Amino acid sequence: MAGIGKTTLAKKLFQDPSIVSCYSRHVFVTIGPKYRLADILEDILTQLNNLDIDEVILLMKGAELLVELKRMVFKSLRFLRYLIVLDDLWDVELYFDLTEFFQDDNNGSRVLLTTRTEEVGYCASMWRDYNLRFLDKKESWELLRHKVFDEEEPCSYELEKAGKKIAENCEGLPLTIITVANILSKADKTIEYWNEVADDKQNSVYKDAYDQMSKVLYPSYDYLEQYLKAFFLYLGTFPQNYSVYGYQMINLCSAEGFLNPRPIHYSDPTVTFENNSQRRTRLSPSFMLLVPV
Numbered sequence: 008m009a010g011i012g013k014t015t016l017a018k019k020l021f022q023d024p025s026i027v028s029c030y031s032r033h034v035f036v037t038i039g040p041k042y043r044l045a046d047i048l049e050d051i052l053t054q055l056n057n058l059d060i061d062e063v064i065l066l067m068k069g070a071e072l073l074v075e076l077k078r079m080v081f082k083s084l085r086f087l088r089y090l091i092v093l094d095d096l097w098d099v100e101l102y103f104d105l106t107e108f109f110q111d112d113n114n115g116s117r118v119l120l121t122t123r124t125e126e127v128g129y130c131a132s133m134w135r136d137y138n139l140r141f142l143d144k145k146e147s148w149e150l151l152r153h154k155v156f157d158e159e160e161p162c163s164y165e166l167e168k169a170g171k172k173i174a175e176n177c178e179g180l181p182l183t184i185i186t187v188a189n190i191l192s193k194a195d196k197t198i199e200y201w202n203e204v205a206d207d208k209q210n211s212v213y214k215d216a217y218d219q220m221s222k223v224l225y226p227s228y229d230y231l232e233q234y235l236k237a238f239f240l241y242l243g244t245f246p247q248n249y250s251v252y253g254y255q256m257i258n259l260c261s262a263e264g265f266l267n268p269r270p271i272h273y274s275d276p277t278v279t280f281e282n283n284s285q286r287r288t289r290l291s292p293s294f295m296l297l298v299p300v
Contacts (some may be wrong), residue, residue: 009224010182011139013121017092020119029115032089040097040230044104048076051091055083080108084116093120097230099130123227141179148174150181154188155196165198172205176213182223186216208247238265 014037020026021035034054036047052060063075091109096102102120109118122128128136142150148167151174156162162170173191177183190212194200204210231239238260245251 008139008180009123009227010180010220011141012181013123013139014094015181016139017094017119017121021090021092026090030088030090030117032084032087033091034089035092035094037094038096038101040226042098042101044101045073045076047101047105048073048080051080052076052083055080057083077108081110084108085110086112086114087116088114089116091116091118093118096120096122096127097124099126102127102130124230142181142184143179144171144175147177147179147184150174150184151177151188151191154185155192163198166196166201169198169201169205173201176205176208182220183216186219187212190215234265241265 018035021033027033032055034051036050036054038047049060049064057079059079063079064072067075089109093102093105106118109116120127120131128138148171151170152162152167155170173187174184177187191201191204204212228236228239241260241263
């Protein structure tokens with residue numbers, strides 16, 4: 008799930024003095040769905056203050072460069088106690104490629120990774136994983152209030168009442184709450200305006216927020232296989248917060264040609280959607296994993 012706070016939490020841990028002081032080397036790499044392994048390795052070496060990296064890039068190209076970068080990362084980390092954050096990792100193969108450079112010297116080094124994909128999460132789940140949840144109503148309001156009002160700025164009872172409803176309309180997703188709060192902070196803080204926003208989930212405030220969030224959310228859609236994109240768009244035909252049983256959804260999608268035509272009659276909450284090649288994809292949670300090395 009995009010916008011649930013994985014990167015924010017990872018950065019907070021990475022910048023915590025009590026954590027930073029435990030390691031001699033610190034690396035934070037943001038990856039994303041589209042990447043070049045060489046670029047990732049160069050970023051790691053740059054943050055490790057490897058003085059030879061520029062010369063190597065000038066002298067070598069292609070496969071030769073990649074081999075040398077791998078060797079340099081391995082050598083630069085050897086026998087050191089390090090903390091490495093791999094943020095927004097999507098690819099299982101890349102996970103295995105990168106972790107082979109982070110050797111186990113039994114000295115307390117750690118690799119922290121965040122991912123939107125269930126596949127990467129399960130590959131690393133032999134270690135410690137943390138599945139982030141949505142915020143509850145109280146947490147949602149506290150975040151909205153913190154982003155809209157200064158510490159010394161008062162918030163009247165009437166604004167708080169409307170604000171709690173606005174926060175609830177954001178459905179517990181931190182990115183939505185922060186984006187809506189940013190829009191509200193630039194507008195007049197009148198009771199009339201806030202009540203208007205609170206009472207209408209189709210208000211322009213939410214629409215503007217979703218437009219601003221699209222850059223963050225779109226990669227999750229773009230990463231889907233083509234048949235799943237059609238299925239995802241099909242979900243837009245249902246009203247918001249509409250309840251439907253898993254077996255009913257499978258039969259509907261089969262009738263539309265998204266899935267196998269064979270009807271299915273079960274309601275397993277972890278139901279898996281299959282296409283003709285029998286590849287399976289589930290709607291995935293978001294993971295943070297701490298890998299001891």
